[in-house]
Amino acid sequence: MLLLGQALSVVTQPETMFQRALICTDFSDGVYRLAQFVPSLAAGGFRQLVFFHNLSVATEREIPRSNPEQIEAKRKQLTDLLREVPEGVEVKVEVQVGRASDNILRLAKATKSDVIILGTPTRTLLEEKLFGSTTMQMAERTEVPLLILRPQLISTYTTEELDLRCRHLFRYLLVPYEGSPGADYLLNQIKQQVQTNPNSVLERIRFLWVIDESVRRELRGDQPKQAAQTKLEQVQKDLAALDLVVNTSVVEGDPLKEILAAAEVHDIGAIATCSRNLGGVIKWSVPSLTRELVRRSWHPLLFYPSAR
Numbered sequence: 001m002l003l004l005g006q007a008l009s010v011v012t013q014p015e016t017m018f019q020r021a022l023i024c025t026d027f028s029d030g031v032y033r034l035a036q037f038v039p040s041l042a043a044g045g046f047r048q049l050v051f052f053h054n055l056s057v058a059t060e061r062e063i064p065r066s067n068p069e070q071i072e073a074k075r076k077q078l079t080d081l082l083r084e085v086p087e088g089v090e091v092k093v094e095v096q097v098g099r100a101s102d103n104i105l106r107l108a109k110a111t112k113s114d115v116i117i118l119g120t121p122t123r124t125l126l127e128e129k130l131f132g133s134t135t136m137q138m139a140e141r142t143e144v145p146l147l148i149l150r151p152q153l154i155s156t157y158t159t160e161e162l163d164l165r166c167r168h169l170f171r172y173l174l175v176p177y178e179g180s181p182g183a184d185y186l187l188n189q190i191k192q193q194v195q196t197n198p199n200s201v202l203e204r205i206r207f208l209w210v211i212d213e214s215v216r217r218e219l220r221g222d223q224p225k226q227a228a229q230t231k232l233e234q235v236q237k238d239l240a241a242l243d244l245v246v247n248t249s250v251v252e253g254d255p256l257k258e259i260l261a262a263a264e265v266h267d268i269g270a271i272a273t274c275s276r277n278l279g280g281v282i283k284w285s286v287p288s289l290t291r292e293l294v295r296r297s298w299h300p301l302l303f304y305p306s307a308r
Contacts, residue, residue, distance in 0.1 A: 104134075148294060177209055210258045273289075
């Protein structure tokens, strides 16, 4: 482990929704570039940043073995990217050998990380089955929220663009909401984080209620749009004390398409979502809006695991 504790500059920092991030990279996902933007991430409110790279074993049954030279080479590769560390910000570099998801879970617990940042490419279900996905494994197992980034975008951002992204990761959230227990759980998680962090950089939330056109009309109720709007007005009242700009909209259509369209139209930082299966793991073989967003959204996805 490498600890960088020297204060090179003093900044007045706001507080983000999250303060301790575990940033995972395999050096092919573009996420390693975030190491060049520690001051920008600090300006967005982070107080602790742990950059992690995993060296995989050849097979699942192989016993992980330490290769000091390889570990040191990867550690140096990350360390060389680091820029000045503002006062009050702790930066660590970790390189471990073994199964990625296991090491990430252990490290997140050891560092008390409250968000895990990692990249995953857009994939079909078939590609997932063929090649696997650390992100999907993490979504099933972790109790820590995940911020999922698209490598194709992170890799192509200019320095100026990525600087702004790092500062505004959690400024504006799009929250798909349909009044279900899972949606209320997500709402309560966001409320709790803002309430315990009065200087949160979160400024705006847009709640989008999509009345699923595939559901038979007789099952939607007599006036589904009016009922949805009434519920969203109550959500606005519940959040009034948090000093947030709250926008709501109700549309009818395909939920996935409408969510992705809203993300394009509005200047959001991330789409916030959670597992529908409260109290259990996500069954990726079962149709799931959350899973499809993980696979297909080009916008950053803030995924909250459901209560275990």
